[in-house]
Amino acid sequence: MNFTPAGYSLLPVLPEIVLAVGAMVLLMVGAFRGQRSTPLVVTLAIALLILTGVLQCHYLPAGKLTTFGGSFVVDGYARFLKILVLLGSAATLLISYGFLSERPRRIFEYAILILVSTVGMMLLVSAGDLIMLYLGLELMSLSLYVVAASNRDDVKSTEAGLKYFVLGALASGMMLYGMSLIYGFTGTVNFTGIAAAAKSGSIGVAFGLVFLLAGLCFKVSAVPFHMWTPDVYEGAPTPITAFFSSAPKVAAFAIFVRVVLTAFPNVTHEWQQIVVFVSIASMALGSFGAIGQRNIKRMMAYSSIGHMGFALVGLAAGTPEGVQGVILYLVIYTVMTFGVFTLILAMKRNGHAMEEISDFAGLSRTNPVLAFLCAMLLFSLAGIPPLAGFFAKFYVFTAAIKAGMITLSVIGVLSSVVGAFYYLNVIKVMYFDEQAGATDAVRIELGTVVVVSALFNMLFFVYPGPLVGAATAAAKSLF
Numbered sequence: 001m002n003f004t005p006a007g008y009s010l011l012p013v014l015p016e017i018v019l020a021v022g023a024m025v026l027l028m029v030g031a032f033r034g035q036r037s038t039p040l041v042v043t044l045a046i047a048l049l050i051l052t053g054v055l056q057c058h059y060l061p062a063g064k065l066t067t068f069g070g071s072f073v074v075d076g077y078a079r080f081l082k083i084l085v086l087l088g089s090a091a092t093l094l095i096s097y098g099f100l101s102e103r104p105r106r107i108f109e110y111a112i113l114i115l116v117s118t119v120g121m122m123l124l125v126s127a128g129d130l131i132m133l134y135l136g137l138e139l140m141s142l143s144l145y146v147v148a149a150s151n152r153d154d155v156k157s158t159e160a161g162l163k164y165f166v167l168g169a170l171a172s173g174m175m176l177y178g179m180s181l182i183y184g185f186t187g188t189v190n191f192t193g194i195a196a197a198a199k200s201g202s203i204g205v206a207f208g209l210v211f212l213l214a215g216l217c218f219k220v221s222a223v224p225f226h227m228w229t230p231d232v233y234e235g236a237p238t239p240i241t242a243f244f245s246s247a248p249k250v251a252a253f254a255i256f257v258r259v260v261l262t263a264f265p266n267v268t269h270e271w272q273q274i275v276v277f278v279s280i281a282s283m284a285l286g287s288f289g290a291i292g293q294r295n296i297k298r299m300m301a302y303s304s305i306g307h308m309g310f311a312l313v314g315l316a317a318g319t320p321e322g323v324q325g326v327i328l329y330l331v332i333y334t335v336m337t338f339g340v341f342t343l344i345l346a347m348k349r350n351g352h353a354m355e356e357i358s359d360f361a362g363l364s365r366t367n368p369v370l371a372f373l374c375a376m377l378l379f380s381l382a383g384i385p386p387l388a389g390f391f392a393k394f395y396v397f398t399a400a401i402k403a404g405m406i407t408l409s410v411i412g413v414l415s416s417v418v419g420a421f422y423y424l425n426v427i428k429v430m431y432f433d434e435q436a437g438a439t440d441a442v443r444i445e446l447g448t449v450v451v452v453s454a455l456f457n458m459l460f461f462v463y464p465g466p467l468v469g470a471a472t473a474a475a476k477s478l479f
Contacts, residue, residue, distance in 0.1 A: 012065040012074045015055040015082070016122050022048040023115035030108030038100050038108045042093050045111040049090040049118065056082050064477070066128065070190050073128040076477030080327065080470060081125050081254040088247030088334055089118040091449060095342050096239040098443045110150055114243065117143035121251035125258075130179045130189040133255055137175075137219065140248060141168050147243070148236040160235025167218070167228045175215025181208030191263035200267050209264060213274050216259070219252035222312065223281035226305045230289075233301035238353065241297055242341035245304055246334045253308075253330055257315055257323060261478055268318055275316045276408055282309025283415035290422045296344055296357050299422055300337065303381060306419055307333050313412050314396035317403035323475035324468075325395035331467065332380075332392040332460070339377045339453025343370065346446040349439050357426055362435030370442065371430045373454040378427055380457040382420040388460035 010017065026048070030041050056079060065074040093111055100106060120139030127133040145168060149161020183189050185204035186197035198205045218225035233241050260271045286306020293299040311333070314325035347354040347363075347370075354360065364371040380389035393416060397409045442450075460467075 008069075009065075009067045012060065012067045012126075013072055014059065015052045016119055018055060019048060019052045019115060019122070020119045022051075023112055023119065026108075026115070027112050030112065035106040035108060038106045038110075039097070041108040042097065042100060042111045045115055046090050046093050048115065049086050049093070053083055053086045053090075056086070068132075070192060071129040071132040072123075072126050074126055077254070077258070077323075077327075077474045078126045080474035081250055081330070082122050084250050084331060084334060085118060085121045085125065085247045088243070088250065088338065089114055089121075091338060092239060092243040092247070094445050095242065095345060095449055097445055099237060099239050099345070104153055105151065107150060110147065113143040113147050113150075117147070118247065121247055124251045125254045127255055127258070128191055130182065130191075130194075133259070134172075134176065134179065136255070137215075137252075138172065140251060141172070141219075144168075144244070144248060147240050148232055150240065151237045154235075154237075156235035157237060158235075160232045163235075164228055164232045171215045171218035171225060174211050174218075178208045178211025178213075178215065181205075182212065184208075191259070194263040195265055198264055198267055200269060202267075205264075205267060206270050209267065209271060210274065212259070213256075213271065213278075216252060216256045217278055220249055220256060220308045221301075221305055222278045222308045223285045223305065224278075226282070226285065229305055230293075230298045230301040233304070234295055234297045234355075238297070238341060238345040238355075241300075242338055242345065245300070245337045245341060249304075249308070250330050250334060253311060253326070257326060258478065260315070261318070261323070272316055272318060275312050276405070279309045279312035279316055279408065280411055282306060282312065283412055284309075287415045287418040290419070293422070294357055295355055296360070296426065297341075297355055299357065299426075300340060300344075303419070303422075304337065306415065307337075307381075309415070310393055310396060310412060313400045313405075313408055316405060316408060317396075317399040319399060319403055320472075320475045320479050321402060322396070322399035323478060324471050325399040327471040327474055328395050328468065329392045331471070332388045332457070335453045335456050336377055336380050336389055339450055339457070340374070340381070342446055342449045342453070343374050343377070346370070346442045346450065347439055349437055351440065354439070357429055358433075359436060360426060360430050361433035363430040363439070365435055366438045367442075370439075370450070373450050374430065375427045376454045376458055377450075378423040382423040383416050384420070386461040388457040391460060391464065 026041050026044055030037050117140050120136050124136030127136055145161055145165040148164050149158050151157035181204055186194045221229040264271055282305050286302050290299045290302035311326050311329045314322040380387035383389045383393045400409045
């Protein structure tokens, strides 16, 4: 399947084409059938994401594929993280059925926007130059700005979308400025070309790198570009908050790792300093900032900032083992946090959402199964062995120690201890506080997602081999 005369192969980009064309077809279905088509569009969107995953896994030939002059790369690293992105998007649509079933929220465009955002994420993960990076990032982000404000009757949701858009535009501007500096001093936008041209000690490249990484730090909500996270997490509809905490974070982190390792291997010292600072600041602010929160979505926002700091510990090592740790951290973090947000979405009392930590009081007596699953997910987020969250931190800290970053690892462990406090506080409220009242019945799809994520976290230590092996192979494909 080639264009002539340029001869660009479309095979590597086939899953993205299928997903984009499928999204446009579903847009037409929604446009002709109106808002009553919402359940059908959501169901077909999930099927389309599964089809795209099958194409990604089984249709593309093995090994490294490139097209469009090296600007689009499909390797083991991209394949692994694209599957994670597709799973996050499909799970988001699955848990959104109940949210979209209420009459004012029957918006078929919701599923279309998530599909378009997923196309952007897949382009981002496979970006081989700065232009593809920016195209993927903006395609992902513009859809996210809209879905954050999708609950049009809620002032907080509208405010969340506006804040995210304004700060996102600022971050994009900084990133573009950094890209222009890098292009000006290296004469190329391709990562391989930048790697050959960028030399340690070049002031221009260093400035460009700082602005580029600032934009990427915004997308992964790392300090000091985290300011949007608590407000957007609290204001956006809960299914969208679950989405923000999973697939877009994976895609943004994927390109963060690819950029510094493939485009700037000769200026490692420069980017390592930035990553170490951002990692320490994120771990510290995430751990201490969450302690005073009363809203559980805001608490999870600060938790997310802290976890991005932990993941950056693995990147700071700059080794294949460090990248393996980052990939495993992203997988485990995505499952943990998605489970918690699904549980928050499932928790209702008399039809009203329970979003304050005090609303969870006495949950162990009204719904002991849900309380137990929630406790397991929170223990995992805190890094308590033998749950999956402990191993996520173990892999990144081990890689950092082997790379000689003892101080960074010690700070990480201490931050983890501080962070355990606010997770344990929620568990204390569920098990020891005075009962706040019975909760509504949980929808079956939400209960299923919570059970699957909790079981993954509880049983990961039994048979981690396949996931660890896949992450190791994906990491090695970058080097």
